[in-house]
Structures are given as structure tokens and as C-alpha cells.
Amino acid sequence: MPTQTRFDQRRARTRAALITAAQKLLAERRTNVPVLEITQLADVGLGSFYNHFTDKDELFETAVDDALEHFGSILDKLSDHDDPAVVFAQSLRLTVRLCRSEPELTRVLLHRGLDITVADRGLVPRARRDIEAGIAAGRFRSTDSRIAVPIVAGGALALAALLDTDPVRNAGNVADSFAVDMLCMLGLPESDAVEICGLDLPNVDDLLTPTSSTESPTSPPPGPLLSD
């Protein structure tokens, strides 16, 4: 751990408060607010904002990147498997389930919208890896991953938006049905797809609160979605 003076800690706390406030506003789609409102929500002085960011765009961009990073770190905790179809399906099933367990994180990512389909973190690189591995192994039909990956990402986004709109629909059902559809798209017989998407999935909540060695075991103070 790099030596962190109290100055650094104080700076980090203020910065984190600003990012958290920005994420709250992003989740409500209210980005066109005065800087003063952001700093009041973060409970810091107006001037502090300009100590950390040059303008609102920079803050909101940072806030979305932070959320994307956090989302990627959750996916990274999924266990691997020999069959790329299983790994791929796991990612999709977990991602869509996250819309319910982490609605604010989801809304922040939704704000980035379609740009996220070309992100180098999160679902996209995993989907590309799994699809290409599946094609190479002859498990998937030979299709263009440069087209299949955006379809997967765009579909996941659209379903996330749907779940956000309709709070009664069961996320697990949507997630599994989505994964079946995507496996069929990649050439698996429907029966195989249904079987794979019925396999056990790690408990979502366990992936959200990891007791990793780098993190404090006590409940951490409210901070931005990305743990520092």
C-alpha cells in the first residue's frame, strides 16, 4: 500500500463524495444541474469542485468510468469453465440480474448508453473473448464477432432499460431467456442453450460484497461505486 498522508486521504474523500453525488444525479438523469447543487449533495464547498475537476463534463465522465470499472470487477469474480458457452451465458445472466440488485449502478451505465458497446471494460471484452473462443472451438457457428458482440451488448442494454422501466418483471427470467436467445444466435441447439442457462449461478450478492484481502472487512463508509 502506498504511503498516504492525511492530506491525500482528505483529498480522496472529497473527490469520492463528488463522484458519489454525480452518480446519484446520473441515476436520476439530471446532469444539467448547477455545480453548486452537486457540491451541496456531496456536502463539500463549491470551491472544492474546482480543486478536483475542471468542469461538470469531466466529473460526470469520471463518475461513469468509475461505475464501469466497478461493474467489470464484479464480472471478473465469476468462475471460469472449460466450455466458453457456459462462461458466456454466466456473464449475460449475471449482468442482467445486476439490474435488480444494483439499480443505481445500472442507471449510471445506462447513461453512457450505446457508447458502452465499444468499451474496453465490462461485458464487451468478456463477450468478445468468449464468442471468439467458442467459434475457435467449433462450439459456436462461425459468425463475425465484430457484429455479434455489439448485438449482445446492445441487447443487454435494452433489457436493462426494460427492467428499469418495468419494476415488476422478474430479472432472473429475463436474464436466462436473454442468454438462451444469444446462445441460439450463436448456433447452439435450443435444448443445449436451455440446459446451460439452467445451471447454478453464483449468488449475485456474494459477488457484490467480497471479503477480499485488499478491502476492509468492516462495512465501508459510503463511497463511489468503485472501491478505491
Next chain:
Amino acid sequence: MPTQTRFDQRRARTRAALITAAQKLLAERRTNVPVLEITQLADVGLGSFYNHFTDKDELFETAVDDALEHFGSILDKLSDHDDPAVVFAQSLRLTVRLCRSEPELTRVLLHRGLDITVADRGLVPRARRDIEAGIAAGRFRSTDSRIAVPIVAGGALALAALLDTDPVRNAGNVADSFAVDMLCMLGLPESDAVEICGLDLPNVDDLLTPTSSTESPTSPPPGPLLSD
């Protein structure tokens, strides 16, 4: 044709100029501009803005609706066919091709982003109709259209964004590959899907400049994307 006084015509011209200007700005993702800049781009007085819209949000919303309506009217010109798979594939292939022939229209629709996956105009209602018809006819596997439709719409959006980002990629190839993937998702054998997506498609440009009886045969003045 309802009697339109010169007053009405003048009003309509000013309104159309404002909508066209808003669409230009939307295509550049510059919605956070002063009202004065919009009216200057539209070449009307600042005060005229408030004769037609109460605020910028209302204008931009109208501008996107206008573009969506125009997009829907293009799709409506596609010929029908007995096989829902063919009709469905035609819609997808045309939609993605439009990204090249109508880039500004595409960018305006992209601005609405994922909300468009629940729109009641454009690709979504057509996709729902075709998918449900295909399932009913036993042509598609029995899947949940409430999930398949957002996947289709989200995938189309993601590919539109991709084509917008990468101006060298061939839209026809992307479009046909997308349609093949979606037909496979719906349970068609790959060979059938490839055959359907190789069928003749009406010329895109013919659909864009229809010599319908309701429109003036002379080249119309620059107006918003939706002809009035």
C-alpha cells in the same frame, strides 16, 4: 387538404426551421446550447422560439419524434411477403443500411438511445409483429417476444452506433450479417437465414424520395426530416 392560410404557412415554416436546426444540433450531440444559437442556426428571431416551444427540451423532443416518424414512414414502404421471416429480415437489412444513406437521421435517433426500444413507431412495432407472426406460424422457435424485440432493437442501435463510429465498414455486410444472426436467434437453420438475407432488397434511395401523390414533385425546400 385543409385550407391553410399564409399565416399558417408562415408559422409552419418557422417551426420547421427550428426543428431542422434542432436536428442538426442533435446529430452533433450539442443539445446544451443557448436558445439564441438555435434560432440563429434556424435563421429566425430569438422571440420566435417562444412562439412555438416553451423550452429547449420540448423542441428537442419534438425534433426526435419527427425523425422517428420519418423513419417509420420509410419502413412502411417496404413490400410485404408471405413469410414473416422475409419481412422481418427486410426491415433489419434496410434499417442498418439507412445508417449510411441517412446519417443525420440515424444520429438523431441514436440520441434518443435506448428509449427507442420501447417506441411505438419505427422498427420496434414491426419487429414485434413479425416475430409474433413467425412464432404463430411455427416458422420461429417459441421464444418470448417481449425479450426478443428489445434484443433486436438494441442490437440494431448498437450496430448503428458502430457504423457511425467507423465510416469505412460496409453497411450492407453488417446489415445482412445482423439479420442472419437474428434469424438464427429465432431458430432458423443458418443456411435458411443466409438465403433469406441474400434476397433482393428494394433500393434504399428509392424509398427515401417517393413520388407519392401527397408530396410536391418539385424538389421541396429544406425542411425537417419529417415531411409535413
Next chain:
DNA sequence: ATTATCTATAGATCTATAGATAATGC
């Protein structure tokens, strides 16, 4: 006479900084 548009601007709002205050380092 009526309606729409245009010009000028009062007042509201927001940004970004200067200078004061508080916290930490040594």
C-alpha cells in the same frame, strides 16, 4: 385589424476565482 416575427434588454442564473479559514506536517 389581426397575427407572427423580430429586437432590445431586465432580471435570473451560473461559473470560476480570490481571499479567508481550517487541517495537517515537521
Next chain:
DNA sequence: ATTATCTATAGATCTATAGATAATGC
């Protein structure tokens, strides 16, 4: 002594309207 934060505010920017001007109707 140094660094970060906070408070107060000057100046820039924007909104929305009032009143003047131009176009059309009858």
C-alpha cells in the same frame, strides 16, 4: 509552513418577455 477546503462575489451567460416592426386578411 503547507495544503485543502470553504465563503463570498464579480462577471459572464442565458432566459423569457415587452414592445416595435412586418406580413397577411378582409
